[in-house]
Amino acid sequence: MSNPFHLGWFLQGSSVQAWGEPWTGNIGQEWMQPDLFVDMARALERACFDYILLEDSSYIGEAYGGSREIYLKNGLSVPRQDPSVVATLLFAATKRIGVCTTLATFTHHPYLLARIIASLDQVSAGRAGWNMVTGSSDMAARNYGLDGLPEHDLRYDMADEYMACVNALWDSWEPGAIVADREGGVLVDHTKVHTVDFKGKWYSSRGPLNSGPCVQGRPVIAQAGGSPRGRQFAATHGETIVANPKGIAAMKAYRDDVRARAAAVGRSPDSIKVLFLVNPIIGESAEHAEMRRLERIAAADRKIVQRLAHFSKVTNIDFGSMDLDKPIDENLRTNGHQQNLDTLKRLGAGGKTLRQAFTDYSGTGLSVDLCGTVDTVAGQMAETMQEIGGDGFLFSMGDVSRRVVAEVADGLVPALQARGLVRRGYDHATLRENLLAF
Numbered sequence: 001m002s003n004p005f006h007l008g009w010f011l012q013g014s015s016v017q018a019w020g021e022p023w024t025g026n027i028g029q030e031w032m033q034p035d036l037f038v039d040m041a042r043a044l045e046r047a048c049f050d051y052i053l054l055e056d057s058s059y060i061g062e063a064y065g066g067s068r069e070i071y072l073k074n075g076l077s078v079p080r081q082d083p084s085v086v087a088t089l090l091f092a093a094t095k096r097i098g099v100c101t102t103l104a105t106f107t108h109h110p111y112l113l114a115r116i117i118a119s120l121d122q123v124s125a126g127r128a129g130w131n132m133v134t135g136s137s138d139m140a141a142r143n144y145g146l147d148g149l150p151e152h153d154l155r156y157d158m159a160d161e162y163m164a165c166v167n168a169l170w171d172s173w174e175p176g177a178i179v180a181d182r183e184g185g186v187l188v189d190h191t192k193v194h195t196v197d198f199k200g201k202w203y204s205s206r207g208p209l210n211s212g213p214c215v216q217g218r219p220v221i222a223q224a225g226g227s228p229r230g231r232q233f234a235a236t237h238g239e240t241i242v243a244n245p246k247g248i249a250a251m252k253a254y255r256d257d258v259r260a261r262a263a264a265v266g267r268s269p270d271s272i273k274v275l276f277l278v279n280p281i282i283g284e285s286a287e288h289a290e291m292r293r294l295e296r297i298a299a300a301d302r303k304i305v306q307r308l309a310h311f312s313k314v315t316n317i318d319f320g321s322m323d324l325d326k327p328i329d330e331n332l333r334t335n336g337h338q339q340n341l342d343t344l345k346r347l348g349a350g351g352k353t354l355r356q357a358f359t360d361y362s363g364t365g366l367s368v369d370l371c372g373t374v375d376t377v378a379g380q381m382a383e384t385m386q387e388i389g390g391d392g393f394l395f396s397m398g399d400v401s402r403r404v405v406a407e408v409a410d411g412l413v414p415a416l417q418a419r420g421l422v423r424r425g426y427d428h429a430t431l432r433e434n435l436l437a438f
């Protein structure tokens, strides 16, 4: 039997989900209310997931065709609420599952960020994670009064300093600072709460943090940098990594690389859990699953423009100006998600058309293709983990519906549990302890 592995869910933002499609119920304004996400969090907690990662960006796309039209018309990542509000509601509805909230370094001063995430860690009794992102679009930067984002690798240098600042703020309350001595009349021992006086090249903060300490000491840090500089950052600071390399060999190489980099900076590689994005196709029988696979490919093809618009948003490249039936321009560059663009270009090598390459890129699976009955898919997941060595999967099922969530939480997960591949109950109260449990 394999070692157990971890499960997470990559939720595409606190936004409207798959507007107008079957099974979403999104016919009116109900996307403004958190019920779908709350139901989802409860289902995933029943399935003993480690965490939900709430993805985010803070602008309306307009890279595709130089217009917001396609994004607004189709509800592509818009309207989208602030993720910390939704995270709070998910915590209120659950007791054990973690929530990693995405907040970008350029949208929040380190003090504000440290305070929000510490507050989330408190209200959740130690279940908060922060998905640390540096942003990928100048449009978002302009919403915050900046001219644009710094250059890709410089963003990570700045992020190293940002981490030092928020860590200092989280550490500004020593363990044991809260004495709560009613007889002595002392709530907090003031000698254990310290000025930080952080002065860096880009960020400064005096401290201490007025929110008080995180329950976990520091929150869990999630990260998704796929470029070499991004991986270095992830290996230095990350505790769980969202990874999207394609195919078993690339997945193994990615994890091995992150673990080697972690060891090189003096960390235990086992303190980082690399979770790979998957989007399984589940059927009642092998034939049914195959039918659904073909349906998914057909739907992806029908919606290629919307999907490319999403890709335009994360790379700031106007794919709307390109001919779908011509080869991809090898000279495309991005200051946004570099790894994603590199993967697309690799898939397009040898003169494949943009349509073909993009269908390969986003048509069916993500890291690895999973397709079949719940038992077959559970077996495929077990084999994948055995070959790679760990650490688990992050379900990224596109826009969610209650049906999709049920297929995983009430269909696939029991099959995984029956094989002893995932947990049947939470052994610990905090997100970090559960992540480190195996």
Ligand SMILES: Cc1cc2nc3c(=O)[nH]c(=O)nc-3n(C[C@H](O)[C@H](O)[C@H](O)COP(=O)(O)O)c2cc1C
Pocket: 054, 055, 056, 057, 102, 104, 132, 133, 134, 135, 136, 152, 223, 224, 225, 226, 227, 228, 229, 230, 231, 242, 243, 244, 277, 336, 337, 338, 339, 340
């Ligand atoms: C699977 C995945 C999820 C990501 N989620 C977010 C997100 O929610 N918000 C965001 O601003 N960036 C997100 N990113 C972007 C990364 O944080 C990072 O900025 C981007 O991958 C560029 O880094 P790289 O060039 O090192 O790969 C995500 C990236 C990947 C691969």
